[in-house]
Amino acid sequence: MTRRHGRLALVTTLVALLTAGLAAPAAAGPPRGPKHFDIQAHRGGLGLTVEGTLAAFSRALELGVTTLELDIQITRDGRDVITHDRQISAAKCRDTKPASPGDPQFPYVGSYVKDLTFAQVRTLDCGSLRQPGHPDQELAPGATMPTLAELFDLVREHRAHRVRFNIETKVEAAAPEETAPREQFVDRVIREVSRSGFARNVTVQSFDWGALMQVRRKAPWLPVVALTQPEFLQVGAPGRSPWLGGLDIDDFGGDPVAAVSSFGASALSPVHGNPQGGTVGDDDYVPFTTRELVDDAHAAGLRVVPWTVNDRATMHKLIDDGVDGLITDYPDRLREVAAERGFRPPKPSPLRGRDG
Template sequence: MNPSAKTLAVRRWCMPILVGALLAGCAAPRASPAGVFDLQAHRGGRGLAPENTLAAFRNAMQLGVTTLELDIGLTADNVVVISHDTALNPDHTRDASGAWLPKVGPAIRAMTLAQVQSYDVGRLNPGSSYGKPFAGQQPSDGERIPTLAALFALTSERGDTRVRFNIETKVDPTKPEETAAPEPMVRALLAEIDKAGMARRVTLQSFDWRTLSLAGQLAPELPRAYLTSARTLRDSRWTLGLDAASFGSTPQLVQAASAGGKAPVIWSPAFNDLTAAQVREAHALKMTVLPWTVNQRADMLRLLDMGVDGIITDFPDVLRDVLRERGIAYSSN
């Protein structure tokens, strides 16, 4: 789709009432608090607690992270739930009888919320190699795939008005049958954000830049994070039809994709793909640089030396200690 056609298509999806509500609560948002390094707990910090569960998010807030990083999908009854996987993952999912799933389970999109929440995602499957990097993860039996509304409610119940949310839409343009399409995904997400009054505290991120383009039209003040990997940069279906090879650099590609937006722009590359020169270029283009997913202390130190603005990690406790050693502020508390 060429840019003009894309813009016209997105405009047809606009929701004036919702946009007005979001803008009212979203004046001049920031990707993270001013002067604060963005310490993001990946999937709530899955090195410490079961990923994308309320137990993980609670633990991350207790650690004082800047941002809770999470993924969302839509159920068959159009409820926004927090899940990285588009289908039930046997590496950390048990059925109602307590048995581990023998294989990949049903798609989130094919189940109602009640069906989704009949499964237990509170510990790692000991027979799987998936959890080996997270051997210290503390189980929390009985955890269910939570709704986004439940996470927002948890932060309110705790009286936490500080922590931010970096929310990834799990949409795959190469497998459209596996998830909700960009339009219903973004509509449902923005409605939940508006309902909870969290517009000032949310960043929307995605590898599928169609959702970011749509959000830029419907909620132009909402910060957007452009996720990149070597795989997605080779396929223009992920990058709004833009050919990465036609641009001088990935920061220039992101700049083109985000053109016209009012909100802060974040570039979120795979950390091993990032160079110091790219960080400098992105900063010159007024972008925040937030690499993923960084779990080794040596890599954290190297990226800090490059001047990144934040780090997404499965081990927020390790990054917290590294930042303290460097004297870098990571929380507005």
């Protein structure tokens, strides 16, 4: 081989390697190992601060979490807002004033987010109401529904450059008329993540596997996480569940690991058990996330991060089962449990000018 041909072969090899790297999804979470455990603050840690607010995410960063877990909805004019509910809840948000004088849609509480403009949604106060199930929630009076861009800016202010973002597209697959089309969710998330500077820190999760399939086609570099629960899998039921993107779970023998592997998911995020608010100590509790499920997922190269786990006993049980992390309303509690089990908790990221 001549020197010129050798250089050409080297360049060709490097191009192929770079191309393969761009086509493959980034790691779906923090490094695996005996000292790493993914502590995900559900909606910013809604047991500590009113959900989905910048105040909640800021507190989670100051506490020290691996991942900020959040939901987005899409407004009538195509803007993203961080909020869980597709229909604005009077238990969580208050009307303040119309976006424009004489607005016929005012008041906005009770409306679907997809039927309101960004300007209308931003008039809502979603930080002044404490949830009965979380009596210790800190309030954030006057807080509006933030955008992804605003959250990314907040993380920069905290200099939390290693924190991860687990962004859920809240497509209502069983009632698609109540949310924006999945294409809008997918395109908006990809756009905001691409320009954020945090692209390597992001996963996209959804119960709507059709949205995840679109992410894989449009942004194969972006890892996707398949949320699920038995009600949505519909094992043994006739036909296909609307949540599975055209798949029939029975074609996979009822196995969610095989199903999500078929479209390139990087992680499985199952409910921990039923009832969802139950614990391992309850007589009627039936675990869904088991050691067998975790072992099968790991054998398929998938991480497992169950939701939403708030009590210590269930946290310990799932760690025994080998899960890679947990989504929780109480990241402070999970930090303590993780430390008890020998994991190294994430470092706090206080705002600039504050003591850590």
